[in-house]
Amino acid sequence: MQNPTHFGWQIELNNPNNLSHHQPTPSTSFVKTLNLISVNHLSNEAASCMVSKFGLLENLKIIGCHGLESMSIASDTKLLSLTIFDCPHLKSLHIRSYKLRTFLYRGKFPWFLPEFHFNLGNAMLDSRQGPAFNTFKICDFDRVLLTIKNSEILTLCKWTFEVCYLYFSNSSF
Template sequence: MEDFISSLPDGLLFHIISLLPFESAIQTIFLSTRWRFLWNLPLVQHGTKEDVPSAVSGFIANFDEHNPTRNTRRFRFHFGEYGLLSAILAPNNKLHLHFSAENMQNPTHFSWQIELNNPQNLSDHQPTPCTFFVKTLNLTSVNHLSSEAVSCMVSKFVLLENLNIIGCHGLESMSIDSDTKLLSLTIFDCPHLKSLHIRSYKLRTFLYRGKFPWFLPEFHFNLGNAMLDSRQGPAFNTFKICDFDRVLLTIKNSEILTLCKWTFEIDHNSYVMPNATKCSKQVRRCTKLQHLKVVKLEGFDNQDNEILLIERLRDIIAIEPLILSTSDGICLRNFIRVPSLDSHHPKVSHSLVSQEMYSYKFVQVKHNNQLCPKHGHMISS
């Protein structure tokens, strides 16, 4: 039987769908590719970069999941000569904003300031549907042309709890200010970022991947989950050990902690320095990790480096944690310290801080669910 309905104009098809109950209307996506295309058809608009905030707010405010003529989850906004914004409304109050990428080889550098859920800034704004909608915001490829418009738009999302910033080339300096609700912040792959200022006393999750910037936290966050993946090293040549102090204060109470490579690389030469004993005493006076229960070591080149790192960790951990090691990310080995007088286990290494001799052995873990907590602290090499 020939399908005459699917060849009708979009407007007429939308009218047909609008006459059906939502439960029946949604089933039309199974009729043909034409109907599926109709449900996924993006809304397209044109304007200037100054129009971006109002365009996105209007797109969100007009969204109605149960109205087939207003349930478009995709939005494309063309601005300027080459600017393009792709927006997607995802389930669970998530908004994805992807901007057209600038020349990654030679981007224009810029500074970016974001103020979130600030009641003082919102006092002059009347509530709109968009201010009650977005709780998770993913920003990808924001550049010097779009950063100001994005800041203006984000300031109206008063219920925003999770902010993810990804792949912003040219971004050199960033400041994030949240008085109330920001709980989670993720910054990935912004290769030019050198300075990061964060003011958010309720922040619980902070995930960072990229060259390590000059980190300026205004509060010592009570983080539950922290990740610092700076295996490319620092973002500036004048980095000193004291520049890492504020970071240590923010992660000291973390329940889930992931550190990758550069942030903990072992300097073998430091162990033969004349002031090594003095440095060890200073380490013991520092605040220890009070809540660290599990350590997972992953990706180390050799067993000796694993042992050296474990010995360093024992000086800053308040309680004896469960230590797991894996070379392939799948098979786990339990790392156990045994008395050096035990002849059944070969002596592998010795503590360079305390000069006490220890032996170690690895025990293969057969059932991961019997180990302990749901998440372990991870240190990757």
């Protein structure tokens, strides 16, 4: 049974149906960078509604969201940078963004579901606390490797580096 303070969060950014030729309407805003700190089960719907009004959002930081168990972030046009730090209950992360160039993550390693293989300029995976779920297998890291493989700058913590090492030492490369 799910704790009532735990929640899932779905954020839809830069939806072309909400934008008129990429120009803000009176219901959108010129915000390009947004830091969301300590969003919880009571405020996630209001935050999602607010974020959907930011038609030009390029940089999103999500920090310290206790109780957040699953997150889905979709951006069809502009999201360039995504940072997720210190969301201790996050178990599942789904990302759909065509233009993502920076992905910074710090926390327990979630079930990671990217829809695209990004051409990241900068990637950081700091999962020194290990996996967020007990059934973690090395093959669960496949999607992450496809996501970070072309990164220009890659930062890994000890646990993530050890998983990568095990993955490559057991493969036939």
